Amino acid sequence: MLKRNKAILITGGAGYIGSHAVKLFLEKGYAVVVFDNLSHGWREPLEILKKLGTLHFEKGDLRHKKDLVKVFKKHKITAVLHFAALCLVNESMEQPELFFENNVLGSLNLLEAMRTHGVKDIIFSSTCATYGETKYLPVDEAHPQNADNPYGESKFLVERMLIWYGKLHGFKYVILRYFNVCGAAADGSIGDSKKPSQLLMQNAVRGAMGIEPFSFTYAPVKTRDKSPVRDYIDVEDLAEAHLAAFNYLEKNGQSQILNLGNGQGFSVKEIVAEVEKVFGVTMKKQKAVARKGEYAEIFADPRKAQRILKWQSKKTLQDSILSLKKWYENKPQGYRK
Ligand SMILES: NC(=O)c1ccc[n+]([C@@H]2O[C@H](COP(=O)([O-])OP(=O)(O)OC[C@H]3O[C@@H](n4cnc5c(N)ncnc54)[C@H](O)[C@@H]3O)[C@@H](O)[C@H]2O)c1
Structure with missing residues (x-):
């Protein structure tokens, strides 16, 4: 366990x-410093989570070096969980420059602040979007990386920076390539507050609960039912994987690149059918404009993460759907502005 005067920095917390990782690390007794510019995040989850332990919030922007330096000077940071990023694929196809500035330059600023202050352990939120259209399934970590959109490309570039900071500056990293994240805290206290969410299961649950109409947002693709196939991982399972990665680095584990998924692909239509089953409803489905930069089918080979981190995703689709039900019953309109 860390000493009280040392803390973990969680960007995008x-x-x-990120807020689910903050929750878990506080529950485990760690002091947490959240760094976030609140461009897509909220103060409210941090107010809720404050009750769990030592949580400091530092409002700041990765693009501004001085904001980062201030945080590293003020707190004794021992390790960094780096979630902060812009992550809308569609937006990245319209304004790629925002993604390279925010995600790549922002991450470089973070790495430099870490280097200056002697902090070398980092867990980075990467994505299966770095792989692009799949050459084989399930996708393992050696699969070629050919991102189909600037979002995925920006994450790939940060991966490359981390590898070089590892080789040249002694950084130790765990790069976690998440597949599709779903669900909310099982107690319903925190969750995804985007309206509408950019995430399928979230929107399907909101539709099933009558909070807002549900729309399909994909173009027909070559899969078993013509809807895109993805690998869904629950946000609490993901937070557990971060804790396992943190413990792994603390015990002097070598740098790693790991897929975080369930290892199983579900189509958009199958996810919607599962939501309908749990709620006992049939939803009206509106067709919306297809998202640009999407690909047909991807699911993970998660065995390396299971082996290295001794971690296993535990939640079923139904668990995730029920956690979302609890979260949206608690806050149908999301956090306060
Ligand atoms: N949601 C998914 O399915 C998914 C899948 C793969 C990877 N990821 C990655 O996981 C991470 C978290 O995703 P999320 O879904 O929680 O997104 P999110 O938008 O809810 O959270 C990102 C947070 O980063 C903050 N942020 C963005 N730019 C910043 C900057 N320049 N300075 C400071 N703070 C900044 C935002 O305000 C926000 O609170 C991202 O890095 C994303 O790329 C997400």
Whole structure:
């Protein structure tokens, strides 16, 4: 366990996935510093989570070096969980420059602040979007990386920077390539607050609960039912994987690149059918504009993460759907502005 005067920096901790990691690390007794510019995150989850332990919030922007330096000077940071990023694929196809500035330059600033202050352990939120159209399934970590959109490309570039900071500056990293993240805290206290969410299961649950109409947003693709196939991983399973990666680095584990998925592909239509089954409803499905930069089918080979981190995703689709039900019953309109 870390000493009280040392803390873990969680960038993007006010966002969807980051806030679930904040929750778990606080529950495990770690002091946490959240760094977030609140461009897509909220103060409210941090207010809720404050009750669990020592949580400091530092509002700042990765693009501004001085914001980062201030945080590293003020707190004794021992390791970094780096979630902060822009992550809308569609937006990245319209404004790639925002993604390279925010995700790549922002991450470089973070790495430089870490280097200056002697912090070398980092867990990075990468994505299966770095692989692009799949050459074989399931996708293992050796699969070629040919991102189909600037979002995935920006994450790939950060991976490359980390590898070089490892070789040249002694950084130790765990790059976690998440597949599709779903669900909310099982107690319903925190969750995804984007309206509408960019995430399928979230939107399907909101549709089934009558919060807003549900729309399909994909173009027909070559899969078993013509809808895209993805690998869904619950946000609490993901937070557990971060804790396992943190413990792994603490015990002097070597740098790693790991897929975080369930190892199983579900189509958009299958996910919607599962939501309908859990709620006992049939939803009206509106067809919306297809998202640009999407690909047909991807699911993970998660065995390396299971072996190295001694971690296993535990939640079923139904668990994730029920956690979302609890979350949206608690806050149908999401966090306060
Ligand atoms: N949601 C998914 O399915 C998924 C899949 C793969 C990877 N990821 C990755 O996981 C991470 C978290 O995703 P999320 O879904 O929680 O997104 P999110 O938008 O909810 O959270 C991102 C957080 O980062 C903050 N942020 C963005 N730019 C910043 C900057 N320049 N300075 C400071 N803070 C900044 C935002 O305000 C937000 O709170 C991202 O890195 C994303 O690329 C997500």
